[in-house]
Amino acid sequence: MHINFIERKGHVLTRSTLKCLSQVASVNPALGCIHQCAYCYARGYSIYPGDGKVLVYGNMPEKLKQELSTRRRLPAYVFFSPTCDVLQPIPQVLWVTYNLMSALLEYGVGINLLTKGRIPSKFLELFSQYRKLVHVQIGITTVDRDIQKKMEPYAATPQERLLNIKRLCETGIVPEVKLDPLIPGVTDTESNVTALFKALQGFGVHSACMNYLFLRPQIKKNLCKALRNTPFLQKILGYYQSGMSLNLLAERSRVTALAVEYRKQAYGNISRWAKDFGVHAYVCGCKNPDITGEPLCGMNWGKHFEKGFGQKRLFEEGG
Numbered sequence: 164m165h166i167n168f169i170e171r172k173g174h175v176l177t178r179s180t181l182k183c184l185s186q187v188a189s190v191n192p193a194l195g196c197i198h199q200c201a202y203c204y205a206r207g208y209s210i211y212p213g214d215g216k217v218l219v220y221g222n223m224p225e226k227l228k229q230e231l232s233t234r235r236r237l238p239a240y241v242f243f244s245p246t247c248d249v250l251q252p253i254p255q256v257l258w259v260t261y262n263l264m265s266a267l268l269e270y271g272v273g274i275n276l277l278t279k280g281r282i283p284s285k286f287l288e289l290f291s292q293y294r295k296l297v298h299v300q301i302g303i304t305t306v307d308r309d310i311q312k313k314m315e316p317y318a319a320t321p322q323e324r325l326l327n328i329k330r331l332c333e334t335g336i337v338p339e340v341k342l343d344p345l346i347p348g349v350t351d352t353e354s355n356v357t358a359l360f361k362a363l364q365g366f367g368v369h370s371a372c373m374n375y376l377f378l379r380p381q382i383k384k385n386l387c388k389a390l391r392n393t394p395f396l397q398k399i400l401g402y403y404q405s406g407m408s409l410n411l412l413a414e415r416s417r418v419t420a421l422a423v424e425y426r427k428q429a430y431g432n433i434s435r436w437a438k439d440f441g442v443h444a445y446v447c448g449c450k451n452p453d454i455t456g457e458p459l460c461g462m463n464w465g466k467h468f469e470k471g472f473g474q475k476r477l478f479e480e481g482g
């Protein structure tokens with residue numbers, strides 16, 4: 164594993180290149196992610212430094228403080244992070260992330276965090292001081308450690324993620340769960356999904372965002388490598404043989420997605436199973452624009468932050 168500090172030259176708060184987050188300020192403290200999920204789309208980005216390498220913007224906290232103190236208008240909230248998991252277990256990444264988050268929260272700027280990592284106690288203590296400004300999404304699709312380990316070899320275990328959820332709820336922050344990406348025939352089965360919702364029962368989680376795996380050449384290559392000795396690789400690929408080309412709203416690119424009928428039926432099933440456990444499961448609008456009218460995800464979780472000014476102003480009025 165190679166970890167290197169690099170210098171951030173441009174602004175810290177930027178407009179994401181992901182279309183679904185284009186009106187949301189986002190922060191990317193690092194390039195690269197130690198979790199190495201088999202399905203990771205960021206591993207196909209041109210800025211991805213390669214497996215086993217993480218580049219950390221060490222000067223970001225100082226730059227952010229300058230930006231916050233000189234901007235006339237601040238965003239209501241920011242998104243961490245489209246290019247890596249900001250809670251991956253690398254001290255340098257955690258250090259930069261913590262300092263960025265604490266600076267934003269001190270200025271009253273909300274943060275949305277999506278993670279498959281372990282949330283260190285220090286972060287929970289910080290979040291507990293700013294409950295209304297923190298929205299957390301926990302990526303989890305199974306409580307089966309064997310399946311999870313194949314798909315996300317270095318991410319937190321299902322039990323650790325459940326513990327994250329429990330500890331967040333105890334601090335008064337009820338996270339949303341992200342069933343993303345669901346793997347056809349593997350993690351979308353009734354037994355897998357109900358086991359997951361059963362494990363979540365009692366924590367107070369009431370919202371889940373769903374999306375299926377989509378394929379691109381690089382994702383397919385990584386998936387084949389990660390699952391090469393498993394009985395489910397051919398089964399998974401089989402589902403995509405009857406798949407379709409889809410233009411994602413999340414990114415400006417085409418992908419191979421599961422057939423419309425498959426997704427409609429499966430999302431319907433999962434929603435019903437979730438409802439039995441008191442959870443509202445909805446389809447990610449960014450990645451399923453052909454079958455749902457759900458708003459883009461940035462708008463969806465953005466509702467959590469109630470502020471009197473809009474995100475767009477950050478970009479319209481600049482520094």
Ligand code: SF4
Binds near residue numbers: 196200203204247279
């Ligand atoms: S945690 Fe996210 S960014 Fe990291 S490897 Fe997995 S999918 Fe990619």
